[in-house]
Every structure is written in C-alpha cells, then in structure tokens.
Amino acid sequence: MELRLLAAQKNLHNRQRMEATLEMIEQLQAKGFQVTVLKGMTIGVLYRFPECRNSSDTDIFIDSQEEQAALAYMQELGFQVEARKEGSNHSECTHPRAGLFEVHVSFFDPLTKLPLQWTRDAIAPDRRM
Numbered sequence: 001m002e003l004r005l006l007a008a009q010k011n012l013h014n015r016q017r018m019e020a021t022l023e024m025i026e027q028l029q030a031k032g033f034q035v036t037v038l039k040g041m042t043i044g045v046l047y048r049f050p051e052c053r054n055s056s057d058t059d060i061f062i063d064s065q066e067e068q069a070a071l072a073y074m075q076e077l078g079f080q081v082e083a084r085k086e087g088s089n090h091s092e093c094t095h096p097r098a099g100l101f102e103v104h105v106s107f108f109d110p111l112t113k114l115p116l117q118w119t120r121d122a123i124a125p126d127r128r129m
Contacts, residue, residue, distance in 0.1 A: 020097035021058050027077060028060075033070050036061040038104065057100040059090075064105035067091070071103065 028035050038059040062070050071081050071091055079093040079101070090104040 017097065017099055020095065021099070021101075024074075024077060024079075024095060024098045024101070025060065028070065028073065031073055033062055033066055033073070057102050058098070059102045059104060061104045067103070067105050074101070074103070 025035055025037065038061055071083065071093065074093050075081050077095070079095045082092045084091040084105070089106045090102040093101045093103055095101065
C-alpha cells in the first residue's frame with residue numbers, strides 16, 4: 001500500500017508541474033514569443049499516462065534575437081534566470097512550480113561551427129528568422 005501512495009504522490013507532483021509548465025509556455029506565447037517545445041515534453045504525450053513520466057527539465061527553443069527579452073519576461077514570471085554561458089546553446093531558468101527550463105537558441109553549441117541557418121531550418125523551415 002505504501003508503494004501505491006508514493007506513486008500517487010509522484011503522479012500528482014508530475015501533473016502539477018506539467019500544468020505549471022504549460023501555463024508558463026502559454027504566458028510566453030501570449031506575450032508574443034514564438035516558443036517551440038523540444039524533446040521530452042513533446043514525447044510525453046505518447047505515454048498512456050503522461051503524468052507517470054519523470055522529467056528533470058523542459059527544453060524550449062526561442063529565436064536568438066528574442067533571447068534577452070524572453071529571459072527578462074521569465075524573471076517577471078518568477079523564474080530564477082542563469083544566463084547562457086559562453087560556448088553554451090541554452091540558458092537555465094528555474095521556476096518554483098514549473099521547475100527547470102532550458103531555453104535554447106540553437107541545437108548546437110557555438111563550438112560546433114555548423115551554420116546557424118541549419119538550426120533555424122530544422123526548427124522552423126517555414127519561418128524566416
């Protein structure tokens with residue numbers, strides 16, 4: 001019985017975090033930022049019970065030209081923002097309810113030396129950046 005209680009608590013925590021995450025993404029989009037959710041969260045919908053999926057972070061992609069404005073707005077939303085370090089392709093932003101967001105501006109770190117247009121075309125081929 002104790003194991004079922006722990007599983008139920010974990011599922012509740014995951015569901016609350018997922019709801020908070022979706023709320024933060026909606027607020028960013030409502031403010032005009034074009035946000036693309038990457039990796040785990042998009043795959044989570046394939047689970048029969050998505051709230052059972054463990055996740056350590058949420059990866060999102062934004063246009064590098066919107067990066068500073070998006071990070072400033074995320075601070076307004078209550079995120080603790082750690083700016084992107086030199087050589088990194090993402091910033092780390094932590095919210096008390098939504099958890100860790102990795103805010104990507106490319107798929108590859110700058111040291112990879114792939115043309116930035118490859119990243120843009122892969123993410124949004126129909127959108128000019």
